[in-house]
Each structure stands twice: as C-alpha cells, then as structure tokens.
Amino acid sequence: MSTTVVSSPGKVLVAGGYLVLDPAYSGIVVSTSSRFYTIIQPAAAPSHANQIQVLSPQFTQASWRYDVTVEPKLSVVPNQENSSKNKFVHQALESAILLATEMKGSSSVLSALAAGLDITIAGDNDFYSQRAKLAELKLPRNLESLTKIPPFAPTGGSLAQVHKTGLGSSAALITSLVSALLVHFSVISSADLSEDSEGRHLAHNLAQYVHCLAQGKVGSGFDVAAAVFGSHLYTRFDPSVLEDLMTGDTTSPRTLFPTLSPKNRAWNHKIRPFALPPLTRIMLADVDAGSDTPSLVGKVLKWRKENDAEAHALWTSIDQLNQSLASILTRISELHDRDPAVYSAAVKYLSSLQPVQWMANPWTPPEEEDIMTAFYDAHQTSEAIRAKMREMGRLSGVPIEPSEQTKLLDECVRQAGVIGGGVPGAGGFDAIWLLVCDPVDCSPDQRPTERIEYVWSHYESVSPLMAVESKAKGSRTENIDDIMGLKDTLHLS
Ligand SMILES: Nc1ncnc2c1ncn2[C@@H]1O[C@H](COP(=O)(O)OP(=O)(O)O)[C@@H](O)[C@H]1O
Numbered sequence: 144m145s146t147t148v149v150s151s152p153g154k155v156l157v158a159g160g161y162l163v164l165d166p167a168y169s170g171i172v173v174s175t176s177s178r179f180y181t182i183i184q185p186a187a188a189p190s191h192a193n194q195i196q197v198l199s200p201q202f203t204q205a206s207w208r209y210d211v212t213v214e215p216k217l218s219v220v221p222n223q224e225n226s227s228k229n230k231f232v233h234q235a236l237e238s239a240i241l242l243a244t245e246m247k248g249s250s251s252v253l254s255a256l257a258a259g260l261d262i263t264i265a266g267d268n269d270f271y272s273q274r275a276k277l278a279e280l281k282l283p284r285n286l287e288s289l290t291k292i293p294p295f296a297p298t299g300g301s302l303a304q305v306h307k308t309g310l311g312s313s314a315a316l317i318t319s320l321v322s323a324l325l326v327h328f329s330v331i332s333s334a335d336l337s338e339d340s341e342g343r344h345l346a347h348n349l350a351q352y353v354h355c356l357a358q359g360k361v362g363s364g365f366d367v368a369a370a371v372f373g374s375h376l377y378t379r380f381d382p383s384v385l386e387d388l389m390t391g392d393t394t395s396p397r398t399l400f401p402t403l404s405p406k407n408r409a410w411n412h413k414i415r416p417f418a419l420p421p422l423t424r425i426m427l428a429d430v431d432a433g434s435d436t437p438s439l440v441g442k443v444l445k446w447r448k449e450n451d452a453e454a455h456a457l458w459t460s461i462d463q464l465n466q467s468l469a470s471i472l473t474r475i476s477e478l479h480d481r482d483p484a485v486y487s488a489a490v491k492y493l494s495s496l497q498p499v500q501w502m503a504n505p506w507t508p509p510e511e512e513d514i515m516t517a518f519y520d521a522h523q524t525s526e527a528i529r530a531k532m533r534e535m536g537r538l539s540g541v542p543i544e545p546s547e548q549t550k551l552l553d554e555c556v557r558q559a560g561v562i563g564g565g566v567p568g569a570g571g572f573d574a575i576w577l578l579v580c581d582p583v584d585c586s587p588d589q590r591p592t593e594r595i596e597y598v599w600s601h602y603e604s605v606s607p608l609m610a611v612e613s614k615a616k617g618s619r620t621e622n623i624d625d626i627m628g629l630k631d632t633l634h635l636s
C-alpha cells in the first residue's frame with residue numbers, strides 16, 4: 144500500500160448567508176487557497192495491525208488510536224489510552240470504512256488494514272488564528288508577517304483552546320479525510336477527485352453525511368460543497384435525504400451506499416460554475432471577537448417563521464441582489480476574455496481611484512466604458528446586499544453586520560480599488576471579506592491590497608488571513624513532495 148494524500152480547500156460564503164439554508168435560494172461560495180491535508184501511510188510499527196493511528200501535529204493531545212474490527216460487524220473503537228476524543232475524525236473513519244466494506248467487500252478492507260494505518264491531518268495556518276504566534280515573534284499583523292510563520296505551525300495549544308478563523312476547518316478536514324480513505328481503499332480513484340465523476344459525488348455525499356453526523360445538525364452544507372467542488376454557486380440538497388441515516392442508531396448495522404450513492408436522485412443540490420474575475424482577489428480578515436453561528440441562525444429562522452410575508456419579501460430582494468452580483472462578476476470575467484490587455488489597463492485605472500470616482504471620467508476610452516460600468520455595478524450591488532443583510536439583522540434582532548463591522552467595512556469599501564465586501568456567512572463579529580482589484584503592473588504602494596492592510600493595521604481587532612480564492616477545483620490528490628513544509632514540519636517519512 145502506498146501513501147495517499149488528499150487536500151481540500153476552506154470556504155467563504157460571500158453572499159447567501161441564511162438564504163442558502165432554503166433550497167429555493169443559492170449562495171456565492173468561494174473556496175480558499177488555504178487547504179486541509181490528509182496523509183495516509185502504512186503504519187510504521189507492524190504491531191499496529193488492524194489499528195488506525197490519527198495524528199494532528201498542530202495541536203497538543205491530538206493523537207487518536209482506533210481498533211478496527213471488520214467482521215462479523217464493523218467497529219471502529221477509540222483505544223482506551225486516547226487522552227481525548229474527536230468526533231469529526233471518529234465518524235469519518237467509521238463511515239468511510241463502512242462504505243468501503245459495502246462497496247469493496249470485507250476482505251479488501253481487511254487487506255488494506257492488515258498492517259495498520261498512520262494518518263496525519265493538518266490544516267494550513269490560516270484555519271487557526273496566528274495572532275499569538277505573530278505577537279510571540281514580535282511581528283506586525285500583516286500578510287508579509289504571515290509568510291514568516293512555518294507551514295502547518297504548531298499552535299501551542301489544544302483543539303479546545305484554538306481560535307478558529309471560520310474558514311471551515313471541520314468541513315475541509317472531513318472532506319479530505321473521507322476522500323483520502325475512499326482513495327486508499329480503492330473505492331474511488333485519484334482521478335475521480337479532479338473530474339465531475341461519480342466518485343467525486345460519492346465523496347461529497349459521504350462528507351456531507353459525516354459532517355452532519357459529527358456536528359449533530361444539518362446545515363446548508365455549502366462548506367463541504369466548497370471543500371469538494373471549489374468555488375461555485377450553491378443550492379442546498381433537501382436535508383430529508385439524510386433523515387434515515389441521521390435518526391437511526393449509528394452503531395446498528397447500516398448500509399450507507401443506497402443513501403449516499405451518486406445515483407440517488409434525492410441528492411438534489413446544485414453546483415453551478417462560478418469564479419471570481421481575473422485580476423481580483425479576496426482579502427479576508429479575522430476579527431477577534433467571534434460569534435456563535437448556530438445561535439444567530441436560530442434567531443433569524445425564528446423571526447422568518449413568525450413574519451412570513453415580510454421575510455419572504457426580504458429574502459426575495461436579497462436573493463435577487465445575490466444573483467445579480469454573481470451575474471455581474473461573471474460578466475466581468477467575460478469582458479476580460481474579450482480583450483485581456485484593455486481589461487488589465489482598466490483594472491489598473493480602477494485601482495487608483497475610489498469607487499465613487501470610477502464613473503466620473505468623461506474621457507474613459509470607449510473600449511473600457513463597459514468594464515468600468517461592470518465594476519461599478521458590482522460595487523453598488525455589494526453595498527446593496529450589505530444594507531439588506533443589516534435590515535435582516537435589525538428585523539430579527541441579530542447582529543449580522545454589527546456597528547463595529549459596519550464602521551470597518553465602510554472604511555474599507557471606500558478605498559481605491561475595492562470592489563465590495565461584507566461579513567461572510569452568518570456574519571457577526573467573526574470576519575470580513577473584501578473583493579479588491581489586483582493589477583499586475585503597479586507599484587506596491589498603489590496596490591489596493593497594500594491600502595487595505597494599512598487600514599486594517601489601525602484596527603486592533605483585525606488580523607489578515609493569507610487565504611485568497613483558490614483557482615484549484617476543490618479536493619484533489621497531492622504528491623507529498625510537492626507541498627512545502629508538509630514532510631518536514633509534520634515529520635513524515
Ligand atoms: N487540525 C485538526 N485536527 C483535528 N481536528 C480538527 C482540526 N481542525 C479542526 N478540527 C475539528 O473541527 C472542529 C472545528 O469545527 P468548527 O467548529 O465547525 O470550525 P470551522 O468553522 O473551522 O469548521 C474542531 O473542534 C475539531 O474537532
């Protein structure tokens with residue numbers, strides 16, 4: 144058995160928060176360059192037959208051993224010497240091995256487990272706040288400082304203590320882990336993860352199931368969809384597809400495949416293509432306060448249920464704006480493809496002016512006019528979405544874009560070269576996202592990213608993240624030697 148490595152990206156829900164819980168609406172999901180990695184190797188110690196050792200080297204007390212029995216009934220039992228539990232890891236192992244047994248037979252799985260498996264899981268630094276590390280290194284909170292932190296740096300604490308940045312570490316962890324197991328047990332092939340294959344959809348369905356089981360709730364699933372498919376326009380699946388599996392006794396003999404099969408038409412989610420326009424980038428900032436998403440969701444949905452007509456009107460208007468933003472950004476990409484040189488010149492010009500000035504130049508070259516108009520439309524639409532999300536928060540009594548975030552975002556979106564921004568997902572105090580022009584040929588001090596870092600440096604609560612929109616397509620198998628720092632930092636053979 145060789146080594147299997149699978150990585151999955153993190154996520155940012157830039158539009159569609161709360162709406163995407165209802166299959167009637169969709170959201171703009173952006174996957175990040177920050178990725179989560181699973182490495183599966185034959186066990187180093189032959190004494191570990193039929194055992195799986197999972198190691199999470201970025202955290203203290205984050206090593207779990209499981210004793211696996213396949214016949215007469217599958218069981219994945221945490222070893223009694225484990226010093227902690229991890230339901231995300233445990234559920235992923237149990238469900239992936241069960242599915243493999245169903246699809247490949249017990250003898251095939253027993254053979255793959257005969258020598259035992261060593262699994263290492265690790266997320267890019269961005270998934271976990273590096274604020275303390277920067278302070279320890281006496282470095283300013285900026286993007287350049289983040290490049291000075293070794294990849295997969297130990298956080299110095301336990302998983303319970305870590306401050307997560309909301310990039311969807313659990314979704315990316317589960318997706319990379321179950322996908323790596325399915326590849327390692329030959330249920331799907333490496334190639335399946337890079338194509339619109341049945342294998343990739345099987346991995347998606349299994350990851351959605353495991354994530355819901357581990358979290359004890361069925362969210363919209365946009366985060367797992369981002370981990371599997373990358374950036375896209377997401378419409379959720381009907382949660383009833385998982386009802387039988389979620390309500391049954393998960394320790395009783397179950398068959399997963401009929402429910403998780405890609406041919407099961409009950410999986411009616413929609414994954415429509417989407418990518419951010421060329422010469423733009425997402426900037427993400429971790430805002431120190433943090434929010435409890437389930438609590439925010441509960442209050443918003445309660446208000447929606449109690450104010451059906453008003454909520455329907457609001458949801459409809461927000462969805463129209465969300466779809467309009469997606470269309471405008473797609474239109475901007477088309478304008479790039481029409482003439483990349485003219486587009487590049489236009490982006491450089493836009494980067495030098497505040498959005499309020501973008502349409503004020505009477506001498507804009509005719510060939511650039513529609514580019515300027517499209518960027519300005521994106522700016523206006525993004526601001527309109529923010530206003531409507533604030534209205535949702537006001538009506539439901541939930542701090543979706545609290546005043547502190549409004550102050551920070553207002554200052555950011557009026558900077559030269561900033562297309563738009565907002566609070567991602569459920570909002571609150573967690574984070575902000577900005578979409579900025581990223582011209583290729585201008586001096587550093589004229590780059591919108593530099594301006595935004597300067598603005599952020601004046602906010603004690605704000606810490607930039609490295610993550611940008613990933614051009615890569617969701618989960619993918621990796622060559623362990625190609626990932627900087629993976630073998631050395633994680634002490635892999
Ligand atoms: N590197 C890791 N190793 C093991 N478990 C992890 C790791 N990163 C995240 N997790 C698991 O995922 C959980 C975080 O999930 P969640 O609260 O949904 O945060 P996020 O918004 O980042 O997904 C952690 O409590 C932990 O159980």
Ligand SMILES: C[C@@](O)(CCOP(=O)(O)OP(=O)(O)O)CC(=O)O
Nearest residue numbers: 160161309362363364436568569570
């Ligand atoms: C409200 C939502 O529509 C979006 C929540 O997005 P976040 O990115 O805020 O989620 P967390 O990572 O759990 O904090 C709920 C959902 O879609 O499940």
